[in-house]
Amino acid sequence: MTILGFVAMIFILIFFGLMVLLAVSGREGSRITLxxxxxxxxxQRAIELAVEAGSRLHISIGRGxxxxxESATAFVGLSMLEKMISSxxxxxxxxxxxxxxxxxxxxxxxxxxxxxxxxxxxxxxQPTLSQLTxxxxxxxAAGAIPITRDRKSATSILIGSFxxxxxxxxxxxxxxxxxxLAGTDDVSAQAILFATADDPIIGExxxxxxxxxxxxxxxxxSLRTQDVFRWILVGVVIAGILAHSLGxxxxxxxxxxGLL
Amino acid sequence: MKIQLKSPxxxxxxxxxxxxxxLGYFFGTNAAGESTTLGWIRDFFLRxxxxxxxxxxxxxxxxxxxxHAAKIRTKKEAGYSLILLIAMFTTILVGLVDIxxxxxxxxPNFTWIQWVFNYIQLPVETSLMAVxxxxxxxxxxxxxxxxxxxxxxxxxxVLLLLLLGAVPQFYAxxxxxxxxxxxxxxxxxxxGGRGILLGVALGTIATGIRILMGSDRPYRG
Numbered sequence: 001m002t003i004l005g006f007v008a009m010i011f012i013l014i015f016f017g018l019m020v021l022l023a024v025s026g027r028e029g030s031r032i033t034l035x036x037x038x039x040x041x042x043x044q045r046a047i048e049l050a051v052e053a054g055s056r057l058h059i060s061i062g063r064g065x066x067x068x069x070e071s072a073t074a075f076v077g078l079s080m081l082e083k084m085i086s087s088x089x090x091x092x093x094x095x096x097x098x099x100x101x102x103x104x105x106x107x108x109x110x111x112x113x114x115x116x117x118x119x120x121x122x123x124x125x126q127p128t129l130s131q132l133t134x135x136x137x138x139x140x141a142a143g144a145i146p147i148t149r150d151r152k153s154a155t156s157i158l159i160g161s162f163x164x165x166x167x168x169x170x171x172x173x174x175x176x177x178x179x180x181l182a183g184t185d186d187v188s189a190q191a192i193l194f195a196t197a198d199d200p201i202i203g204e205x206x207x208x209x210x211x212x213x214x215x216x217x218x219x220x221x222s223l224r225t226q227d228v229f230r231w232i233l234v235g236v237v238i239a240g241i242l243a244h245s246l247g248x249x250x251x252x253x254x255x256x257x258g259l260l
Numbered sequence: 261m262k263i264q265l266k267s268p269x270x271x272x273x274x275x276x277x278x279x280x281x282x283l284g285y286f287f288g289t290n291a292a293g294e295s296t297t298l299g300w301i302r303d304f305f306l307r308x309x310x311x312x313x314x315x316x317x318x319x320x321x322x323x324x325x326x327x328h329a330a331k332i333r334t335k336k337e338a339g340y341s342l343i344l345l346i347a348m349f350t351t352i353l354v355g356l357v358d359i360x361x362x363x364x365x366x367x368p369n370f371t372w373i374q375w376v377f378n379y380i381q382l383p384v385e386t387s388l389m390a391v392x393x394x395x396x397x398x399x400x401x402x403x404x405x406x407x408x409x410x411x412x413x414x415x416x417x418v419l420l421l422l423l424l425g426a427v428p429q430f431y432a433x434x435x436x437x438x439x440x441x442x443x444x445x446x447x448x449x450x451x452g453g454r455g456i457l458l459g460v461a462l463g464t465i466a467t468g469i470r471i472l473m474g475s476d477r478p479y480r481g
Contacts, residue, residue, distance in 0.1 A: 005285075005286050006286075008286070009286045012282075012465065012469070015465055015466070015469060016469050016473075019466070019469060019470075019473075065313065066309070066313060067306075067309050067310055067313050069464065072463065072464035072467040072468060073464075075467050075471060075476060075478050076463070076467055078476075078478040079470075079476045079478065101320075102313070102316040102317045102318075102319060102320025102321075102323075103312070103313045103316040103320075105316075105319075105320050105323055106316050106319055106320070107478050107479065109323075110478075110479065111478065127323070127326070128323070128326060128327045128330055130323070131323065131324070131327050132320040132321075132323050132324050133324070134324075135317075135320070136381075136385065138384075138385040138388040138389070139385070141388070142388060143324075146337060146340070164392060165388075165392065167392055167395050167396055167399065168388065168391065168392060168395060170399070171395040171398075171399065174399075185460050185463075185464075187453050187456055187457065190456065192396065192399075194411075194415060195396070195399045195400050195403050195415065196395070196396070196399040198406070198407075202456075203455070203456040203459045203460070204456070204459030204460060204462060204463045206460075206463065207459075207460075207462075207463025207464075207466060207467060208463075210476075216475060216476075218470055218473065218475035218476075219470070219475075222466035222467075222469070222470055223466075225466060226459075226462045226463060226466050229462050230458070230459065230462060233458055233462075
């Protein structure tokens with residue numbers, strides 16, 4: 001194993017240990033206050049509105065292939081999907097889920113079916129509630145646009161891996177006065193969403209979704225662990241800046257090169 | 261015999277395979293750079309995942325066809341759905357004809373399906389790209405009307421500055437504009453982008469660990 005691999009393994013082990021520790025301490029009754037992320041408050045309201053007004057919720061979990069790094073975003077979308085479907089399925093119009101990746105569409109189907117089973121509405125489950133709308137970015141967007149522009153849909157929740165094609169979906173929402181809440185892992189698409197979505201989810205806020213919609217204690221523990229590691233990284237970055245300013249960066253580089 | 265893969269069983273399989281793949285990443289090669297047994301098992305699982313994802317494509321296409329067949333039956337946006345189904349089956353047919361032609365000639369010859377790609381799919385997607393440019397311009401213009409916050413104002417100002425800095429007529433007359441544009445692109449934009457990517461990386465690790473622990477289960481069984 002290389003030194004870099006060893007450091008990565010230690011990093012993951014510490015991350016894992018801290019997550020377990022915080023999950024256990026969280027179960028012992030300590031009250032956790034999460035900072036307000038407006039988009040997630042509106043997700044809850046959108047679900048309630050969909051049930052009360054009998055409108056349809058459109059949930060898109062993007063086109064992150066499960067064999068690629070962006071699968072993490074897709075899995076975040078899936079973990080939120082189950083909770084959202086459970087809450088919104090009692091409405092007059094069942095939520096519709098769109099994806100741009102076939103394996104993700106199957107997983108979404110499975111998640112929806114499981115959510116219907118858990119709330120005892122399995123007889124109302126239809127396989128077409130999860131739709132693969134296209135296989136390329138733009139064909140996926142083109143296939144999902146009619147759903148975003150459906151006047152019976154009040155809100156589109158777009159959480160997953162999207163590229164710039166996501167602007168076509170948010171544009172579809174705007175044209176039919178539907179709200180759009182959206183987040184993605186792609187930096188350029190995040191800038192697009194900031195301008196086009198009603199409620200954009202920026203940066204790592206996307207990965208906090210599970211904690212905010214109460215998907216489980218482990219989600220809160222992982223969010224707190226991310227916060228701890230974020231501060232550690234901030235410290236490392238500041239130390240790097242100081243080292244550079246003091247002219248020590250070359251010495252540190254040589255030291256690491258010697259280790260590697 | 262009907263095998264029922266209930267949650268604990270599928271969770272155990274997923275966790276074990278995930279763990280082997282993760283360990284394979286760290287211990288997949290020995291000091292000489294050769295693949296170890298763990299590396300071989302990891303590659304076996306990864307190849308299996310790729311094959312399964314390819315099979316999922318067929319299921320996905322069937323799902324797409326069934327959704328649009330249902331729309332035709334209920335006469336809801338039936339026109340578009342009909343066009344989609346005709347286009348889909350024609351493309352599949354053209355692909356099959358190309359495969360037959362390849363087998364008959366004995367050499368790779370996918371000219372027909374390539375024609376479909378070059379002269380139908382590519383122009384359609386390029387047109388959507390053009391629509392996207394219009395949508396983005398419109399959205400940027402409407403941003404302040406939709407959400408008047410300090411960040412929206414900053415976003416719009418920076419956007420205008422970058423656009424002006426990219427126009428030769430402007431930056432030739434005001435060199436400061438080009439310098440500012442370059443500074444924004446190279447310093448704050450890169451710093452912000454890296455900050456976001458660090459957050460995304462931490463989120464990815466957290467998601468991966470939750471799946472490995474069986475806390476998140478995107479599979480049900």
